[in-house]
Amino acid sequence: MQISMTINGTEVTREIEPRVLLVHFIRDDLRLTGTHWGCDTTNCGTCVVLMDGQPVKSCTVLAAMADGHTITTVEGLANGATLDPVQQGFMEEHGLQCGFCTPGMMLTARALLDHNPHPEPLEIREAISGQICRCTGYATIVRSIQWAAAHPAGATAETTEDEVHA
Amino acid sequence: MTILEDRPSNPAAGDHDRPIGHGRMQRKEDPRFVRGKGHYVDDIVLPGMLHGAILRAPVAHARLVSIDTTEALAHPKVLAVITGSDLQALGLAWAPTLSMDVQAVLVTDKVRFQGQEVAFVVAEDRYAARDALELIQVEYDVLAPVVDARKAMDPDAPVIRDDLEGRTDNHIFDWEAGNKAETDAVFASADVVVKQEIVYPRVHPAPMETCGAVADFDPIEGRLTLYETTQAPHAHRTLFAIVSGIPEHKIRVVSPDIGGGFGNKVGIYPGYILAVVGSIVTGKPVKWVEDRSENLMSTSFARDYIMQGEIAATKDGKILALRTSVLADHGAFNATAQPTKYPAGFFHIFTGSYDLAAAHCTVTGVYTNKAPGGVAYACSFRVTEAVYLVERMVDILARKLEMDPAELRLKNFIKKEQFPYPNKTGWEYDSGDYEPTMRLSMKMAGYDELRREQKEKRERGELMGIGISFFTETVGAGPRKDMDILGLGMADGAELRIHPTGKAVVRISVQSQGQGHETTFAQIVAEEIGIPPEDIDVVHGDTDQTPFGLGTYGSRSTPVSGAAVALVARKVREKARFIAAAMLETRPEDLEWEKGRWFVKGDPSVGKTMAEIAMGAHGTVALPEGIDGNLDAEVTYDPPNLTFPFGAYICVVDVDPGTGHVKVRRFIAVDDCGTRINPMIIEGQIHGGLTDGVGMALMEIIEFDAEGNCLGGSFMDYLIPTAMEVPDWETGFTVTPSPHHPIGAKGVGESATVGSPPAVVNAVVDALAPFGVVHMDMPCTPARVWEAMQGRTRPPV
Numbered sequence: 001m002q003i004s005m006t007i008n009g010t011e012v013t014r015e016i017e018p019r020v021l022l023v024h025f026i027r028d029d030l031r032l033t034g035t036h037w038g039c040d041t042t043n044c045g046t047c048v049v050l051m052d053g054q055p056v057k058s059c060t061v062l063a064a065m066a067d068g069h070t071i072t073t074v075e076g077l078a079n080g081a082t083l084d085p086v087q088q089g090f091m092e093e094h095g096l097q098c099g100f101c102t103p104g105m106m107l108t109a110r111a112l113l114d115h116n117p118h119p120e121p122l123e124i125r126e127a128i129s130g131q132i133c134r135c136t137g138y139a140t141i142v143r144s145i146q147w148a149a150a151h152p153a154g155a156t157a158e159t160t161e162d163e164v165h166a
Numbered sequence: 167m168t169i170l171e172d173r174p175s176n177p178a179a180g181d182h183d184r185p186i187g188h189g190r191m192q193r194k195e196d197p198r199f200v201r202g203k204g205h206y207v208d209d210i211v212l213p214g215m216l217h218g219a220i221l222r223a224p225v226a227h228a229r230l231v232s233i234d235t236t237e238a239l240a241h242p243k244v245l246a247v248i249t250g251s252d253l254q255a256l257g258l259a260w261a262p263t264l265s266m267d268v269q270a271v272l273v274t275d276k277v278r279f280q281g282q283e284v285a286f287v288v289a290e291d292r293y294a295a296r297d298a299l300e301l302i303q304v305e306y307d308v309l310a311p312v313v314d315a316r317k318a319m320d321p322d323a324p325v326i327r328d329d330l331e332g333r334t335d336n337h338i339f340d341w342e343a344g345n346k347a348e349t350d351a352v353f354a355s356a357d358v359v360v361k362q363e364i365v366y367p368r369v370h371p372a373p374m375e376t377c378g379a380v381a382d383f384d385p386i387e388g389r390l391t392l393y394e395t396t397q398a399p400h401a402h403r404t405l406f407a408i409v410s411g412i413p414e415h416k417i418r419v420v421s422p423d424i425g426g427g428f429g430n431k432v433g434i435y436p437g438y439i440l441a442v443v444g445s446i447v448t449g450k451p452v453k454w455v456e457d458r459s460e461n462l463m464s465t466s467f468a469r470d471y472i473m474q475g476e477i478a479a480t481k482d483g484k485i486l487a488l489r490t491s492v493l494a495d496h497g498a499f500n501a502t503a504q505p506t507k508y509p510a511g512f513f514h515i516f517t518g519s520y521d522l523a524a525a526h527c528t529v530t531g532v533y534t535n536k537a538p539g540g541v542a543y544a545c546s547f548r549v550t551e552a553v554y555l556v557e558r559m560v561d562i563l564a565r566k567l568e569m570d571p572a573e574l575r576l577k578n579f580i581k582k583e584q585f586p587y588p589n590k591t592g593w594e595y596d597s598g599d600y601e602p603t604m605r606l607s608m609k610m611a612g613y614d615e616l617r618r619e620q621k622e623k624r625e626r627g628e629l630m631g632i633g634i635s636f637f638t639e640t641v642g643a644g645p646r647k648d649m650d651i652l653g654l655g656m657a658d659g660a661e662l663r664i665h666p667t668g669k670a671v672v673r674i675s676v677q678s679q680g681q682g683h684e685t686t687f688a689q690i691v692a693e694e695i696g697i698p699p700e701d702i703d704v705v706h707g708d709t710d711q712t713p714f715g716l717g718t719y720g721s722r723s724t725p726v727s728g729a730a731v732a733l734v735a736r737k738v739r740e741k742a743r744f745i746a747a748a749m750l751e752t753r754p755e756d757l758e759w760e761k762g763r764w765f766v767k768g769d770p771s772v773g774k775t776m777a778e779i780a781m782g783a784h785g786t787v788a789l790p791e792g793i794d795g796n797l798d799a800e801v802t803y804d805p806p807n808l809t810f811p812f813g814a815y816i817c818v819v820d821v822d823p824g825t826g827h828v829k830v831r832r833f834i835a836v837d838d839c840g841t842r843i844n845p846m847i848i849e850g851q852i853h854g855g856l857t858d859g860v861g862m863a864l865m866e867i868i869e870f871d872a873e874g875n876c877l878g879g880s881f882m883d884y885l886i887p888t889a890m891e892v893p894d895w896e897t898g899f900t901v902t903p904s905p906h907h908p909i910g911a912k913g914v915g916e917s918a919t920v921g922s923p924p925a926v927v928n929a930v931v932d933a934l935a936p937f938g939v940v941h942m943d944m945p946c947t948p949a950r951v952w953e954a955m956q957g958r959t960r961p962p963v
Contacts (some may be wrong), residue, residue, distance in 0.1 A: 020293075024292075031211070031555065034204070035203070036374070038373070038375065039458040039880070041880050041881050073202065074202030077201075077202075077203060089198040091192050091200055094846045094847070094850045097203045097372070097426075097680035098375070098424060098426040099195070099199030099424045100373075101374050124889075125889040126889075129890045130888075132374065132881070132888060134371075134373055134428070134857075135853055137852075137892060138853075139853055139889075140850060141889070142894070
C-alpha cells in the first residue's frame with residue numbers, strides 16, 4: 001500500500017507492506033536511525049516519536065496509521081545547527097549515558113514543555129514514566145528537562161560564557 | 167567545549183579532593199547522541215545485507231527428535247536455514263564458554279533451557295526471517311526439567327549435561343576460601359551466633375539495546391568483519407579465531423556505540439556465531455538482532471545464589487567471624503565470565519568492611535534447565551552477592567544484639583591505620599578510611615532525626631524503615647599472576663600519539679557502553695601532558711585500531727585501562743623532555759615540567775610546549791641517541807592489585823500497611839572511588855547503579871515455573887524502575903586514593919549496584935520490625951511484603 005506523511009518537515013510517500021510498524025518504517029525505509037527499538041511490548045519507550053506533536057511509541061503504531069500525519073523524530077529536534085533547549089539540557093545536566101533511550105526521552109520532554117513550559121519535577125517524572133532508562137537513574141533527566149524549561153531560547157553566548165571554567 | 171565548575175556536592179571536601187583533568191566537563195560523545203546520530207549495531211546497513219532470526223525451544227528440557235526445514239526453505243525470501251546438524255558437519259555446533267565449559271550454538275541432541283537456539287533462518291528482510299521461523303517443524307520428546315537448584319544434586323535428578331563424557335550428575339564445581347578450622351573454632355566459642363538463609367534471586371541486566379551483530383565475511387580475502395554489541399572486542403576476536411578457525415589477523419571486531427551493557431554484552435552468544443555462519447554460507451553480510459524476549463530468556467542473567475550465612479560476635483557487638491555456604495545456579499551451561507582461578511568470582515570479599523578474626527566460604531555450582539550466564543548486571547564478579555550477604559547479616563546481628571546498625575558498623579570497621587589490610591580470605595585491601603565516609607552519610611541523612619521520626623511513626627502504626635549498607639568492592643581485575651580468562655591475562659593496552667600540531671589520539675582496549683570513555687580518558691591524558699581534553703581523540707571499540715586488552719566489565723576500565731592511559735601519557739611526557747632538551751640545546755635533567763610544557767630550571771621563560779615539542783619531534787631537530795622522530799608511546803598495564811572502592815548508603819522507605827507497597831523516600835549515597843576524574847560522570851554512574859539496586863530490591867526477578875518456563879520473558883513481567891519508583895538521589899563523596907594506581911583512581915561503575923540492594927532491603931526489614939520480621943528475600947514486591955507482614959516470608963526460589 002502507499003502512505004504519505006510529513007517527517008521532520010519533509011513530505012514522504014512510500015510503498016509499504018500494510019503490517020510494517022512505524023518504528024521500522026522510520027528506521028529501515030527512511031534510514032532515520034535516531035529512533036530506537038527496545039522491547040516488543042510498548043514498555044520501554046526508546047521508540048517514542050511525536051505524532052502531530054504528541055508522544056507515541058512507534059513500535060505500537062502501524063506505519064499505515066501515520067498516513068496523513070506529521071511525525072517528528074530526534075533528527076527533527078534541532079533547527080539546523082541550533083540545538084533544541086532540550087538537547088542542550090541533556091548535555092548540560094548529563095541526562096544521558098549510553099544514549100539509547102535519549103531520543104525518546106527528549107521528544108517526550110519537548111512535548112511536555114510545549115504544553116507546560118514550567119513543569120514541577122513530579123510532572124516531569126510522570127511525563128517520562130512510560131519510558132525506561134537503564135543508565136541514568138532519571139534524576140539527571142529531570143534536571144535536563146528543568147534546564148530546558150529555564151532556558152527556553154537555549155544557551156545564549158552570555159550564559160555559556162558565565163559557566164566556562166578553564 | 168563548555169567546561170563547567172565542579173559542583174560542590176560535598177562542602178567538606180578540601181583542595182586535595184579536587185577532581186583531575188578539568189573535572190566536571192560535558193561529554194565529548196554527547197553531541198552525536200542528542201542529535202540521534204549515535205551509531206549502534208542495528209543502525210548498520212551494508213550493501214546486500216541479509217537478516218537472521220533464531221528459532222528457539224519452547225520447552226526447558228527435551229530430546230530433539232526431528233527438524234523439518236523444507237517449508238521454510240521454500241519461502242521466496244529465505245536464503246538459508248541452518249540447523250544443529252549443519253553446524254555439526256562444520257564442527258561449529260558447540261562453542262567454548264568463558265568458564266572452560268561448552269555451550270551449544272544450535273541444539274543437536276537435547277534442549278537444555280527454554281529459549282535455547284534451535285535453528286537459524288537467513289532471509290532478505292527481518293519480517294521474512296521471522297515469518298520463516300513459523301514454517302520450521304520441530305518434534306521434541308519432552309523430559310523432566312531440573313528447575314530448583316536445591317534439587318539439582320538429588321540422586322534421581324535428570325542429568326542435564328549428558329553431552330559431557332562421563333557426566334552422571336549436575337555438579338559443576340566446589341570452591342572455598344578462608345580457613346575452615348579457624349573459623350569453626352571462633353564460632354564455637356562466640357557469645358552470639360546468628361544464622362540466616364539469604365537468597366539473591368536471578369535478575370537480568372536488560373540493557374535498553376538488545377544484543378546483536380552484523381557479520382561480513384569476505385571469501386576472497388578470507389576476512390571477517392564483525393560488528394557486535396560487545397564489551398570486550400579483543401577477547402571476542404581471540405575467541406572467534408579459536409571457534410571458527412579463521413586466523414586472528416583476518417578478524418576485525420567492531421563494537422560501535424553500545425546501548426548499555428551491564429555485563430550482558432561480555433559473553434559470546436550463539437546469535438553472534440550464527441550471524442558469522444550465515445554470512446559464510448550466503449556470501450553476504452548478515453544482521454542478527456535479538457528481540458526483548460530473546461534477550462531476557464537466553465542471554466547472561468546474574469546472581470541466582472542461595473546463601474547460608476552465619477555471623478559470630480561477642481555480646482557487646484564485636485564481630486568475630488563470618489561463614490557461608492552457597493549454592494550457585496549456573497543454568498544449563500557454565501558461561502559465567504570469571505577469572506579461571508575463581509569460579510565463584512570474587513565472592514570471598516564477603517568479609518566486607520569489617521576487621522574479622524576468621525572467615526570461610528564454600529560455593530557449589532550446579533547445572534539447571536535455565537539460561538546460562540552469570541556474569542551480568544554490574545556484578546563485579548560476584549561482589550554484589552558478597553556485599554548483600556555481609557550487609558544483611560550485620561543488620562540481622564544488630565537486631566539480635568538490639569544495637570543500632572550504624573553503631574554496630576562503626577564499632578567493627580577496619581581502621582585507617584590497618585591498611586593495606588590483608589583479609590581472612592586472601593585479599594589485600596589497598597586503602598580505606600571508612601569512618602569519615604559513614605559519618606558523612608549519617609550527617610547528610612540526618613540519621614538521628616530519622617530515627618526519632620521513625621519512633622514517632624511507629625507509635626502511630628506507620629511503617630517507616632531506615633536501611634544502611636557499607637560496602638567494600640574489589641575491582642579492576644587483575645594481576646596476571648592470579649587472573650586470566652581462558653588463558654588471557656587481564657591486562658589492557660594504551661597507545662598515545664601526539665600529532666605534529668600538538669593534537670593527540672589515544673587508543674584504548676576497553677569499550678564504553680555509556681560510561682563516557684571518550685571524555686574521561688581524554689581527561690586523564692590532559693592531566694598528564696597538559697593538552698586540553700578537546701584536543702585529544704579517544705579511539706576504542708575496533709580491534710584493527712586499538713591495542714589488545716580485555717575490555718570493560720567488573721568496573722575495570724579506570725583501574726586498568728585508565729592506569730595504562732596515565733602511564734602512556736607519562737611515557738610521552740618523558741620522551742618530550744629529551745626532545746625539548748635537544749630543541750633548547752640543554753640537558754634533559756636541567757628541564758622542569760609544568761602542565762603542558764618543559765622549561766629550563768630557574769628560567770621559566772625558556773621552554774617548549776607540548777605542541778612545539780611535537781612539531782620538533784617530527785621536524786628537523788637533531789635528536790639524541792635512542793630517541794626516534796615522533797611523540798608516540800604505548801604500554802600494556804598489568805595491575806599489581808585490584809582497587810577497593812567503598813561507600814556508605816542510607817535508604818529511607820515508607821511501607822503502606824494496607825498494600826505492602828514500598829516507597830523509597832530518600833537515598834543517600836556517599837562513595838569513595840579514590841581520585842576522581844569527572845564528577846558529573848561519577849555521579850551518573852552512581853545514580854544508575856542505585857536505580858539498578860532499587861529495581862532488584864523491589865521488583866526485578868527472573869522466575870521459572872515447575873516446567874522450567876521463564877516467567878520474566880518480557881518487560882510486562884520483568885519490571886524495571888521508572889522515574890516514578892526512584893527518589894531524587896542524594897550523593898556525596900570522600901577521597902581515599904588508591905596507593906598503587908598511577909592517578910589514585912578506583913573503579914566506580916558498579917559501586918552503587920553492589921551497595922544499594924542491601925540498603926533497600928535493610929530499610930524494608932527495618933520498617934517491618936514491628937511484625938517481628940528479621941529477614942525477607944528480594945524482591946520486596948507488595949505481595950511479598952504483605953505476606954511478610956502476615957508472618958509468611960518465603961524464599962523467591
